[in-house]
Amino acid sequence: MKAHKILDLKLPHAKGIVQMRIWQLLESATERPHGLKYSLVYIVNGERVVRYDHELGKGDHKHVQGKELSYQFANVDQLIADFKADIERLT
Numbered sequence: 001m002k003a004h005k006i007l008d009l010k011l012p013h014a015k016g017i018v019q020m021r022i023w024q025l026l027e028s029a030t031e032r033p034h035g036l037k038y039s040l041v042y043i044v045n046g047e048r049v050v051r052y053d054h055e056l057g058k059g060d061h062k063h064v065q066g067k068e069l070s071y072q073f074a075n076v077d078q079l080i081a082d083f084k085a086d087i088e089r090l091t
Helices: 076-090
Strands: 003-013 015-025 034-045 047-055 058-063 066-068
Touching: 003 076, 015 076, 034 076, 047 076, 058 076
Parallel strands: none
Antiparallel strands: 003 015, 015 034, 034 047, 047 058, 058 066
16 A cells, blocks of 8 residues: 655653654555554553554554553544653553
């Protein structure tokens, strides 16, 4: 699937690393009505503590301390704000 990268950041944060990648899809996809592919992750000591992603077959969801939870995507700004809020709650 062809896509254009619109965000690619990797930054130190608290005791770990924050990596945010978001792509705008160039072709429409039924399972991605927002037209985005994304992976936002907070890693501490090699472990993914918080991760937001959209996986085909699973849809929008997040992983927080090993638990997979549904996520209601609204827009990119809200996605980033929700991701940061989950990190802040854990640090």
